[in-house]
Amino acid sequence: GAGVSQSPSNKVTEKGKDVELRCDPISGHTALYWYRQRLGQGLEFLIYFQGNSAPDKSGLPSDRFSAERTGESVSTLTIQRTQQEDSAVYLCASSLSEVVNTEAFFGQGTRLTVV
Amino acid sequence: AQSVTQPDIHITVSEGASLELRCNYSYGATPYLFWYVQSPGQGLQLLLKYFSGDTLVQGIKGFEAEFKRSQSSFNLRKPSVHWSDAAEYFCAVGAGFQKLVFGTGTRLLVSP
Numbered sequence: 001g002a003g004v005s006q007s008p009s010n011k012v013t014e015k016g017k018d019v020e021l022r023c024d025p026i027s028g029h030t031a032l033y034w035y036r037q038r039l040g041q042g043l044e045f046l047i048y049f050q051g052n053s054a055p056d057k058s059g060l061p062s063d064r065f066s067a068e069r070t071g072e073s074v075s076t077l078t079i080q081r082t083q084q085e086d087s088a089v090y091l092c093a094s095s096l097s098e099v100v101n102t103e104a105f106f107g108q109g110t111r112l113t114v115v
Numbered sequence: 116a117q118s119v120t121q122p123d124i125h126i127t128v129s130e131g132a133s134l135e136l137r138c139n140y141s142y143g144a145t146p147y148l149f150w151y152v153q154s155p156g157q158g159l160q161l162l163l164k165y166f167s168g169d170t171l172v173q174g175i176k177g178f179e180a181e182f183k184r185s186q187s188s189f190n191l192r193k194p195s196v197h198w199s200d201a202a203e204y205f206c207a208v209g210a211g212f213q214k215l216v217f218g219t220g221t222r223l224l225v226s227p
Contacts, residue, residue, distance in 0.1 A: 033214075045215065108157060
């Protein structure tokens with residue numbers, strides 16, 4: 001596609017429910033990243049994929065968070081048993097490779113609100 | 116561990132005036148430095164990046180940034196601000212692969 005697409009753009013969920021956030025990267029981009037942006041804070045790295053594997057999951061805040069990527073394309077970030085502190089904007093980015101001097105293109109994010 | 120500090124949460128600049136947004140980083144080796152802009156309802160867009168070489172980096176939309184190793188700074192500048200520049204600006208540092216560490220952002224307001 002023309003850019004990184006994320007869905008849904010907004011999600012309101014009840015505490016304790018599971019949610020799935022989707023990211024469609026730019027076609028041909030092998031690297032994919034998830035970040036979280038809490039209100040008034042910078043972006044926190046969550047996880048990155050090179051192809052379908054995730055060499056670095058160090059940013060996932062708890063075992064309630066998981067992510068997968070299939071077909072070197074779509075990625076899904078799943079949050080189980082959501083808590084109010086999970087409320088944030090979740091941003092996905094993709095780049096041609098994991099090398100730092102290749103530009104990462106960001107989607108518009110999914111705004112998650114846990115009530 | 117690397118970190119980024121953007122000391123100004125909000126900045127208001129008159130249209131046509133010059134702009135400087137501050138960014139200080141902490142990183143043991145030569146840093147890779149980035150400035151991104153986030154407009155309302157938009158994703159982050161890369162303005163410019165520094166990896167090595169000339170310490171004055173030109174970016175898109177008339178922005179530039181200067182890397183000063185002695186001050187651990189990478190300040191963003193623009194000589195004349197336009198109303199369309201109102202947005203949130205993020206400085207980031209990267210190391211190795213693209214695991215970027217972002218600052219908390221500076222919101223730019225442009226007054227008429």
